[in-house]
């Protein structure tokens with residue numbers, strides 16, 4: 434830490450959290466005089482009974498939800514442009530993002546899009562695009578249905594280029610949700626595989642935020658508490674979920690996204706190219722790279738690893754944090770090798786190239802070269 438520097442910290446989202454809070458949505462929208470929100474979700478959530486009953490409940494309150502669900506698993510620019518067109522065609526007056534990471538990312542990008550008509554990637558964070566976000570952003574509600582990305586409290590959205598599938602980050606402070614409804618009951622029926630994979634993503638956000646470079650004791654404190662919550666609930670939430678385990682996972686995933694305003698690191702830099710090149714699900718890619726990234730980060734960060742071991746409640750002092758995480762992915766029946774998700778040895782060079790250019794890498798505590806990435810991917814193959 435450097436006490437001669439100045440820092441910015443920001444924790445401003447309104448959150449309603451708890452079992453059943455979704456029943457407050459119609460009254461909340463009515464209170465805000467919203468009559469026709471664009472409800473952005475994905476094709477899977479759209480068919481679930483709880484989603485249909487949310488739309489019916491809105492209807493009973495005189496609110497017509499216009500459903501938009503056409504999007505890729507890793508959303509692309511065209512998805513966002515189409516959603517913006519649907520918003521205008523229907524004269525919508527608010528946006529509700531409801532689902533996992535992809536629908537919330539698309540919803541946030543549509544919220545940007547509706548009153549900002551330049552090329553979508555002019556708003557790229559790497560180009561300081563937030564400076565172009567000068568018009569009004571619609572009232573924006575987020576409702577997570579899994580405990581993973583924590584995107585409900587984020588201010589950025591990851592959208593890929595249509596052709597290259599290169600991920601671009603759009604960021605602006607105005608893209609923060611006006612209101613979050615975080616209801617653990619909406620996550621109750623998530624199948625074991627996705628509970629485990631998205632849960633490992635949430636865990637990685639907290640772990641990477643804690644390890645990230647920079648002085649942010651508030652983010653560190655939030656991350657450590659969230660790690661404890663996940664450590665005591667991820668197996669139960671995966672194999673025999675109840676309200677308590679689902680509640681702990683949901684609040685901890687939300688805390689992860691608050692904490693990672695400090696930064697992420699090499700685990701995400703290793704995982705992102707797996708989505709680009711073999712279209713891997715983000716949580717699955719994270720769980721595959723999690724232990725390897727921690728192993729790489731251990732030298733020089735032993736004191737922080739000790740605090741992580743305490744938060745993770747690792748009983749045996751001989752067990753490293755990286756070994757513990759690899760064992761946890763086994764217990765959760767998650768894939769163990771990147772070859773299981775379609776990676777071949779020919780993919781390693783392009784994977785390493787993308788990882789070495791990844792936007793999360795600058796915050797990683799230990800510098801990594803392209804050769805480091807090649808050897809990590811080889812180990813994981």
Ligand SMILES: [Fe+2]
Nearest residue numbers: 582634638719
């Ligand atoms: Fe993530």
